Amino acid sequence: MTYSFELPLLALLILTAAGAIIVKELISAVLILGAYSFFLALVWAWLGAADVAFVEAVVGAGLATVFFLLTLSQTSPEDTRIRRPPPPLIAVIALPLLGLLLLYAANDLPAFGDPTSPASVHVSPHYIENSLADTRTPNVVTSVLMDYRVLDTLIETVVVFTSGIACWLLLRRDPE
Amino acid sequence: MIESPFGSVIVRxxxxxxxxxxxxxxxxxxxFGQYGPGGGxxxxxxxxASLVFGLLVFGENSATAQRATRLLAGDGVGLLLFVAVGGLCLIGGGEFLNYSQxxxxxxxxxxxxxxxxxxxxVGVALDVAVAAVSIVYSLSRSVAAGKTDA
Structure with missing residues (x-):
């Protein structure tokens, strides 16, 4: 397994994530966050999750950036610079320890693409084997989202609808 | 912010x-979401995103912006289509959203x-498109209102 593509991508991800936190101007932070989303979309595509890569590229790098910029354009210029006090001592000690704990726990996760992992032996084989015969849909992601698990998708659609309505009611002020 | 069109010829x-x-x-x-990646x-x-892009570049009086405004009238139609398909399955004697019935x-x-x-x-696509455009509109309209106040 070669790492010629993964390692630069990981470095870019960490670099943009750190840059979005460190940079002083909020607008720069928003734009760097857009770049971070784009690199994350490349990671999803590299892992074979093309559907997720699509959503990450369009929502994370595109629409969310526009939302942030529109929100920032409402604030006055002196609000968009960040003053950061130094982090408290407890955070400096506790957060690296938490990171080490998470890395230790990650050892117990099944390997990437492991066919005997619990997620791959429960209901996934049934979906993969029967999707084409049941629904004439070769893309198993679509048939799971829209047929086998369609109630979840219905509730998600309700959530999206509610969020649109809520933003309209809370934020919109008519020009007159 | 949105009412003034962006100047550069290249961008337009x-x-x-x-x-x-x-x-x-x-x-x-x-x-083609049933054959390749993607979906509603x-x-x-x-x-x-395409409508918002046109809105940002061409301003609020352009044809794209009017298309986006007209899309807002379809708020809830997508969700209604989704639920209507489910109700059709109920009429056919199956469970809710059991398409085979x-x-x-x-x-x-x-x-x-x-x-x-x-x-x-199609229902999900309509619902999501309307929700995203309406969020952008509610943010940008309050910008315009804030400007007239100042």
Whole structure:
């Protein structure tokens, strides 16, 4: 397994994530966050999750950036610079320890693409084997989202609808 | 912010090409989501992104912006289409959203499921597109109102 593509991508991800936190101007932070989303979309595509890569590229790098910029354009210029006090001592000690704990726990996760992992032996084989015969849909992601698990998708659609309505009611002020 | 169109010729020319291309690709993603990557959610977000892109570049009085405003009238239609497909399955004697029971003559169970997936995806795409455009509008309109106050 070669790492010629993964390692630069990981470095870019960490670099943009750190840059979005460190940079002083909020607008720069928003734009760097857009770049971070784009690199994350490349990671999803590299892992074979093309559907997720699509959503990450369009929502994370595109629409969310526009939302942030529109929100920032409402604030006055002196609000968009960040003053950061130094982090408290407890955070400096506790957060690296938490990171080490998470890395230790990650050892117990099944390997990437492991066919005997619990997620791959429960209901996934049934979906993969029967999707084409049941629904004439070769893309198993679509048939799971829209047929086998369609109630979840219905509730998600309700959530999206509610969020649109809520933003309209809370934020919109008519020009007159 | 949005009412003043962006000045550069390069940006306007690129945008006038890209807006329609992105919309075409969104339709492709929507109707080929059963064969390749993509589906209702991505297609809706892409339609919304193309409209918002045109709105940002050409301003609020352009044709793209008017199309976006007209899209807002369809708020809830997508969700209604989704639930209507589910109700159709109830009428056919099955469970809610069990597409194989939808009362459509001349189709076998798999074809009914195929049709149900397609229709609900159109519903999701409409719902997501309207929601994203309405969020952008509510943010930008309050910008305009804040400016008249100041």
């Amino acid at each position: 020319r690129t945008a006038s090409l890209l807006v329609s291309l992105v919309q075409l690709f969104a339709l492709y993603v929507l109707f 959610f991505v297609a809706g977000v892409m339609i919304a 939808a009362p459509i003559p001349g189709l076998d169970s798999a074809a009914r499921r195929y049709l149900g997936i397609l229709l609900t995806q």
